[in-house]
Amino acid sequence: MTNAALITVLGAGSYGTSLAMSLARNGNKTVLWGHNPQHIAELAKERSNEAYLPGIAFPDALVLEADLQQAIAASRDILIVVPSHVFGDVLAQIKPFLREDSRISWATKGLEAETGRLLQDVATDILGTHYPLAVLSGPTFAKELAAGLPTAISVSSTDPQFADDISHLLHCGRSLRTYTNNDFIGVQLGGAVKNVIAIGAGLSDGLGFGANARTALITRGLTELCRLGEALGADKNTFMGMSCLGDLVLTCTDNQSRNRRFGLALGAGKGVDEAQVEIGQVVEGYRNTKEVYLLSARLGVEMPITEQIYQVLYENKSAKEAALDLLARDKKGE
């Protein structure tokens, strides 16, 4: 491994691989690390990630690395793309290897498991305030990104130079368009809340409700996201951007979304475990529902859809009863 890579991606699942391919297609030497050495050896041999993105060849500038210390040493910029429930563990693992000039970004969507903290607070808690932080978020299904289909994403950072640099590495002028956004909190929050509402949209469709119900859920789900965002100090312009409205619409309306498919399976009568096994990849919204619901309760923010989905997932309430309870709420001003 040479030390000249421009960016190291941590997490060789569907999205980490897809982002690493996008970065490498732009000619940036990109290191992709995963925690399973056998899987990394397979990726290096096949020059594709058959388990997650079958049939899409890696660009030449993509380098595989199974050694975490080497992966961190290779690049100044680090992009973490692991599920939110292991985000803190991965930060703790990389901490001893970080360079003085390291900059840390992530594309993980969610809040910290159990605490409901934003991932920026997890990062600052574990790493301190020395390293610039950045987040990428938006409507970006891994498979479409990997296939080179047109996609747009937001980048936000504690350091405007870091946001510009990450944006420059990703933006390609053909298929991937990046927008910088100064609202670090808002860009993180959208990805967590949309996962919850996407489960609701899947539940609704799984129950056989129609397009009216799905669209009402998306619209009122956005209202819940706005309320929570305002309580956390997010900028209201962000709510209409890629990381909030954009990702909410994407994941609520297309069956590539694992969260939506999870809701569909529950709506069709399957259990939580059965639905997760069937999907076979991370379903962030399952945990995110608990964290978003508890956060809203702590902050006193009204989020009735989130509350009902929480009761379905964690309190054994039937999806139909949850829908009836939502519909039975007093009429009110929009």
Ligand SMILES: NC(=O)C1=CN([C@@H]2O[C@H](COP(=O)(O)OP(=O)(O)OC[C@H]3O[C@@H](n4cnc5c(N)ncnc54)[C@H](OP(=O)(O)O)[C@@H]3O)[C@@H](O)[C@H]2O)C=CC1
């Ligand atoms: N897929 C998508 O379209 C998008 C995903 N995201 C977000 O990206 C994040 C990652 O999701 P995604 O790639 O889709 O998930 P996948 O389920 O496709 O892959 C998750 C990856 O994380 C790895 N992993 C699990 N635990 C650890 C750990 N402790 N250390 C290192 N790696 C670990 C898994 O390894 P193993 O296979 O060995 O378990 C797997 O390679 C999520 O927060 C998701 O919301 C954001 C936008 C789009």
Ligand SMILES: O=C(CO)COP(=O)(O)O
């Ligand atoms: O975040 C995503 C697209 O932007 C992926 O959504 P799912 O995790 O629901 O598959």
